[in-house]
Amino acid sequence: MQRTNWRNEDDAVLLVPIFETGRRFYIVVTVLGLLVLWGVVSYAVQWHLGLGVTGMNYPVSWAFYIINFVFFIGISHAGTLISAILRLSQAEWRRPVTRIAEVITVLVLGIGGMNILIDLGRPDRLLNLFLYGRYQSPLLWDATSITAYLTASSVYLYIPMIPDIAILRDRVVGGWRKLLYQVLALGWVGTARQHRVLNVAIAMMAVLVVPVAVSVHTVVSFVFSMTVQPMWHSTIFGPYFVVGAIFSGTAMLLVIMAILRKAFHLKDYLQPIHFNYLGLIMLVMVLLWVYFTFAEYLTTYYGNEPDEMRVFSSKFSGKYAPVFWAMVLFNFVIPFPILALNRTRTITGTVIASISIIIGMWLERLVIIVPTLANPRLHQYAQGSYLPSIVEIGIMVGSCALFALFYVLFSKLFPIVSISEVREGRQETMRIIQDRARRYEPGLGRLPASE
Amino acid sequence: MNAQPAPLAPESPWVFRLQLALLIGFTLFAASIIGWIARLIYVSWIWHDVFSASIGIALVAVPVFLFLLFTFNYVFWGVLRGGHEESHRPSPVERP
Numbered sequence: 396m397q398r399t400n401w402r403n404e405d406d407a408v409l410l411v412p413i414f415e416t417g418r419r420f421y422i423v424v425t426v427l428g429l430l431v432l433w434g435v436v437s438y439a440v441q442w443h444l445g446l447g448v449t450g451m452n453y454p455v456s457w458a459f460y461i462i463n464f465v466f467f468i469g470i471s472h473a474g475t476l477i478s479a480i481l482r483l484s485q486a487e488w489r490r491p492v493t494r495i496a497e498v499i500t501v502l503v504l505g506i507g508g509m510n511i512l513i514d515l516g517r518p519d520r521l522l523n524l525f526l527y528g529r530y531q532s533p534l535l536w537d538a539t540s541i542t543a544y545l546t547a548s549s550v551y552l553y554i555p556m557i558p559d560i561a562i563l564r565d566r567v568v569g570g571w572r573k574l575l576y577q578v579l580a581l582g583w584v585g586t587a588r589q590h591r592v593l594n595v596a597i598a599m600m601a602v603l604v605v606p607v608a609v610s611v612h613t614v615v616s617f618v619f620s621m622t623v624q625p626m627w628h629s630t631i632f633g634p635y636f637v638v639g640a641i642f643s644g645t646a647m648l649l650v651i652m653a654i655l656r657k658a659f660h661l662k663d664y665l666q667p668i669h670f671n672y673l674g675l676i677m678l679v680m681v682l683l684w685v686y687f688t689f690a691e692y693l694t695t696y697y698g699n700e701p702d703e704m705r706v707f708s709s710k711f712s713g714k715y716a717p718v719f720w721a722m723v724l725f726n727f728v729i730p731f732p733i734l735a736l737n738r739t740r741t742i743t744g745t746v747i748a749s750i751s752i753i754i755g756m757w758l759e760r761l762v763i764i765v766p767t768l769a770n771p772r773l774h775q776y777a778q779g780s781y782l783p784s785i786v787e788i789g790i791m792v793g794s795c796a797l798f799a800l801f802y803v804l805f806s807k808l809f810p811i812v813s814i815s816e817v818r819e820g821r822q823e824t825m826r827i828i829q830d831r832a833r834r835y836e837p838g839l840g841r842l843p844a845s846e
Numbered sequence: 847m848n849a850q851p852a853p854l855a856p857e858s859p860w861v862f863r864l865q866l867a868l869l870i871g872f873t874l875f876a877a878s879i880i881g882w883i884a885r886l887i888y889v890s891w892i893w894h895d896v897f898s899a900s901i902g903i904a905l906v907a908v909p910v911f912l913f914l915l916f917t918f919n920y921v922f923w924g925v926l927r928g929g930h931e932e933s934h935r936p937s938p939v940e941r942p
Contacts, residue, residue, distance in 0.1 A: 530883070
């Protein structure tokens with residue numbers, strides 16, 4: 396692949412990962428590839444021997460795969476939703492963050508959906524689900540809303556990327572990449588009409604993806620709350636899941652931003668203020684999560700309904716108490732003080748809080764799913780417990796590695812920070828902010844209009 | 847300052863064919879999802895299986911896919927035509 400002399404350009408650092416391949420790239424891809432292979436082998440074992448090789452049993456028939464499904468779908472809220480909200484609210488600091496976030500959404504949605512397929516005991520009968528599915532089942536609502544969100548997120552990722560793809564097309568001289576960029580750039584040359592079309596489309600998509608994203612995790616919660624299982628049949632599960640999703644999604648976004656900042660030398664683009672602002676968003680989400688958790692558990696406790704209390708006790712002081720209290724530790728006790736104090740809301744601080752929240756939110760999904768199934772309403776007939784098998788652990792590790800691998804490969808093909816948006820911001824931000832301030836600050840209206 | 851990028855080579859007809867294939871692929875995907883939803887509604891109707899719930903969900907899902915189809919087509923043709931018609935008149939915003 397030949398290239399024009401891109402090194403002297405502004406933002407050349409954003410093109411380095413695409414045009415230069417170091418030894419570190421191959422090491423990372425090999426390690427991730429091996430982990431994915433572990434997952435593939437684990438699934439091959441499960442395919443061959445059936446779900447008996449997992450730790451799932453009767454009545455705990457949903458476990459690691461469904462936990463991962465809910466967790467990954469939650470993580471997906473990092474991207475498109477946050478990006479769309481920041482665009483709609485005209486937060487100028489969003490520019491280097493949006494692409495990083497949108498890629499997360501597209502990748503984890505695919506991997507989350509894959510976990511549902513992995514959970515199928517008879518994957519060879521998958522087609523029957525599509526041909527004869529019952530559309531009043533929340534499981535099919537899930538399939539529909541996740542497909543809609545994945546499609547919308549892919550379009551929302553692609554449209555703002557067109558000018559950046561054109562930048563790559565103009566700099567790559569030959570090879571398959573040239574063809575790829577030529578096709579995807581759609582003949583972009585940056586005319587006024589093209590900018591107008593793109594801006595209108597981005598604005599329309601930003602409006603669309605917010606309700607779609609909210610609906611996705613609400614519908615994921617319906618899979619549980621539409622049943623009459625103890626501690627699942629709750630009216631606040633929809634918003635509770637949405638809050639948890641944005642919470643864990645923001646945490647994942649911060650961790651990935653920190654990794655990219657270090658690996659791709661993006662210190663000028665991902666500044667401490669980005670981590671500070673996202674840390675503040677996460678602080679709000681910590682408090683909202685605590686509020687919803689408190690409301691949910693207090694209602695159950697006060698109601699004192701025997702079947703509900705059996706699940707409640709197993710979480711508070713029974714078999715699942717270590718997991719429950721670890722969840723509280725990771726989701727509140729560790730991150731809250733770090734995020735609440737200006738002094739600790741640094742890059743390191745927000746990353747520590749984010750890692751804690753990612754662990755805590757995965758545990759939260761486990762605490763929601765497993766104790767209820769282990770203590771069902773008809774407990775006279777079945778009570779159970781659950782420990783994951785090595786096959787499930789292998790598939791989980793493989794799923795996480797697949798996400799990381801796809802992310803690395805994406806950053807090898809496309810700029811992970813939007814070059815065109817950053818350039819536009821460099822030219823336009825001051826004017827936009829001044830014009831906006833002029834509209835609401837008394838006295839500023841008398842100042843001469845900016846260029 | 848930015849270095850001047852390499853002049854654009856005239857794109858081969860294959861590029862447009864592949865772009866068209868991209869559009870057709872997306873259209874077929876969205877159409878098949880809508881078709882699938884319609885089939886599930888039909889199945890619930892002939893089996894008297896809570897037809898109303900199926901309609902309720904479809905009323906949300908189908909417009910979303912139609913909107914995505916419209917937006918993708920709008921961007922596809924808008925950007926392509928914008929490039930052809932005004933390729934000699936770059937906008938005030940920096941050309942990539």
